[in-house]
Structures are given as C-alpha cells and as structure tokens.
C-alpha cells in the first residue's frame with residue numbers, strides 16, 4: 566500500500582494537516598489508534614471564534630449558544646476578580662464534534678481515515694502499523710503529548726478533568742483558581758458547557774490530580790460526576806525541530822500548546838495547517854528545504870508569544886500563595902476593565918503583564934519576580 570503522506574494521530578492537528586495535503590490532490594492516510602475520532606475527548610473545549618475561523622472551521626450554529634461571557638479568577642485566600650470576556654468571543658465547544666467536523670472536511674478533500682490503527686515504527690520505505698506496512702514519502706507525527714513522553718518528561722504535567730452536573734456551574738462563566746500549595750505551577754478550572762453542567766479540572770507539578778480534584782469537589786458539594794479523564798499536558802513550548810528527515814511533527818507532539826494554559830486547539834491546529842501547506846509544496850517540488858518553511862511560519866506567528874508565556878509560567882512556578890494574594894490585592898477595577906476591553910484569548914501575555922501589577926505599585930512581587938518580569942516586558 567502506498568500513500569504520499571501518512572499522518573499518525575487523528576485529532577485536530579493531524580486531521581487539519583491531512584485536509585490541507587488532500588486539498589492539493591496528494592494521497593494521505595490518517596491513522597488513529599482509538600476506535601472513534603474525537604473520543605475519548607480530553608479537552609475543555611475553550612477556543613476563540615477567530616481561531617476556529619482561521620483554522621478554516623465554520624463553527625456550528627449551536628456553538629454560539631456556548632459563548633463564554635466572563636472569567637472569574639480566584640486567589641488562594643479566596644479573593645477574586647472577574648473579567649468580562651464578551652469581546653474576546655470565546656466559545657465552549659464539543660471536541661468530539663469538532664474533530665469529526667475536521668475529519669469530514671479532510672475526507673471530502675480526498676483523505677482516507679482509519680480508526681483503531683496505530684503507528685508502530687518507521688521502516689526504510691514508510692511505516693508499519695499494527696496491521697500492515699505502508700509506504701510513504703512523509704510521516705506526520707500528530708500523536709499529541711504521548712509523542713513527547715520519551716523525549717522530555719520535564720515539560721509534562723498530569724491533569725484530571727471530570728465532566729459534572731452541579732448547580733454551582735453557571736452558563737457562560739469560566740472559573741480559574743490559583744493555589745500554589747494545592748496545584749503547584751498550574752491551576753484548577755471550571756468550564757461550563759451549559760447551566761448546571763460542565764468540566765472541572767486540575768493540573769499541577771507533583772500532585773495526585775485525582776485526589777486533588779476529588780477534594781475540590783467535596784468542598785463545593787452537590788455534584789454528580791458523569792465522566793472522568795486523566796491526560797498529560799505539555800507546558801514547555803515548541804520543541805527544537807519540527808522536521809526530522811522525512812518526519813514532520815505537528816500539534817502537541819511539537820509542543821505547540823500554550824505554555825500558560827496548555828490550550829492548543831488553535832495553536833496546535835495551525836501547526837497542522839502550516840505543515841500541510843509545506844508538505845504539499847514539497848510533494849510538488851521535491852525540494853526538502855520547503856518543509857522548513859513550516860517551522861519558520863509557525864514560529865513567526867506564535868514564537869514571541871510562546872516565549873513570553875514561558876516567562877509568565879516561570880514566574881508562576883516561583884511565586885508563593887502569599888505573593889499571589891498580594892498581587893490580587895493590587896488589581897484595580899481599571900485593570901480588569903482594560904483587560905475586558907483589550908484582551909486577546911490567543912495572545913494573552915499582554916493581560917498577564919497588566920495583572921502582574923506592572924501598572925500598579927506592587928514592590929514585593931516585583932522584587933520577587935524582577936528578572937523574569939523585566940524579560941517579559943522587553
């Protein structure tokens with residue numbers, strides 16, 4: 566069997582990559598080891614409408630019913646502030662449906678998709694799956710964080726996310742809770758999927774995420790868990806080389822999820838799109854150097870923002886609860902208003918800088934995080 570390109574991993578990045586390659590008339594096979602595209606869903610589903618549009622996905626009409634209006638951010642001592650996020654046009658979507666929609670686009674363009682088929686190894690002429698040998702010119706590694714586990718474990722955190730029903734989940738209101746003792750270096754989140762239902766999750770360095778999430782829920786009371794998922798997230802930014810010989814790495818497998826939140830629908834998805842365009846060019850010209858355009862294009866678009874996000878992450882990993890509590894005290898209504906008006910969901914370090922009290926006068930925090938803060942500002 567021969568395909569110009571085999572894509573290992575049938576999720577957002579792999580499917581978008583396949584869609585682009587197939588649209589140029591080349592043969593492409595997507596192999597997905599799970600038994601269904603989009604399942605098991607391991608995502609909060611938060612994404613900007615602008616991001617979806619740029620990925621070439623026309624959101625379903627019902628997507629707009631899940632607009633996120635506000636985000637409440639809570640400090641370890643329980644203080645909180647709320648950002649009005651209406652301007653950012655962020656929606657909560659079902660990844661199950663999104664991935665299937667992209668799979669449909671890819672198939673319509675001519676891609677072949679096979680589920681319950683896993684990539685096993687590279688051969689001299691292509692790859693071997695659990696079923697057979699397939700010859701190809703290019704292998705796209707779109708296997709998500711699982712592809713990084715053998716490369717670098719230091720950028721990986723465990724996460725748990727439960728789908729729950731509860732009367733304290735409010736439609737349109739995302740919650741983010743910081744506590745460096747309970748969830749070091751990350752946070753807990755609540756993402757509604759409607760009134761009284763949604764996803765509650767947590768990640769953190771060196772913690773038992775299941776126990777931590779159970780505790781959060783016990784404290785809140787009145788809930789039913791209807792689904793549990795446990796998945797690794799990558800927070801270390803892009804890997805050094807997106808292209809290694811005839812292997813092109815895309816999406817979370819290339820570290821294209823945001824270092825701040827590990828969100829990657831848009832940024833990993835764009836990795837798939839840019840890679841697909843570069844691979845098509847390579848297949849047209851047989852010139853391997855055009856593959857490098859993919860990394861250059863992705864870095865040009867997201868490199869600076871990801872660098873700043875990594876610095877923001879370093880700050881978060883260094884500060885303690887006391888400092889976070891003090892930072893929260895310095896957040897004025899003017900700052901939250903400015904963020905509400907100007908924040909960009911996909912390029913959000915501008916807001917982080919504002920929240921770090923740069924505009925205020927928080928000397929303690931600035932002394933503690935001075936070095937990184939200066940770099941973040943420059």
Ligand SMILES: Cc1cc2nc3c(=O)[nH]c(=O)nc-3n(C[C@H](O)[C@H](O)[C@H](O)COP(=O)(O)OP(=O)(O)OC[C@H]3O[C@@H](n4cnc5c(N)ncnc54)[C@H](O)[C@@H]3O)c2cc1C
Pocket residue numbers: 573574575576577578579596597598599607608609610611612682683684685707708709710711724725726766796797798815816817818822827828829830831833834
């Ligand atoms: C709990 C959680 C919440 C999240 N919430 C958000 C959010 O709200 N917004 C956001 O933008 N991002 C979020 N993310 C991140 C987002 O899910 C990822 O960035 C995105 O799914 C990355 O897409 P991908 O195609 O690169 O990889 P993945 O979606 O990880 O897909 C990789 C695919 O490869 C398959 N695979 C693995 N090994 C093989 C193999 N050997 N052979 C064949 N197939 C294989 C897997 O089964 C999987 O389908 C969240 C992640 C987690 C874990």
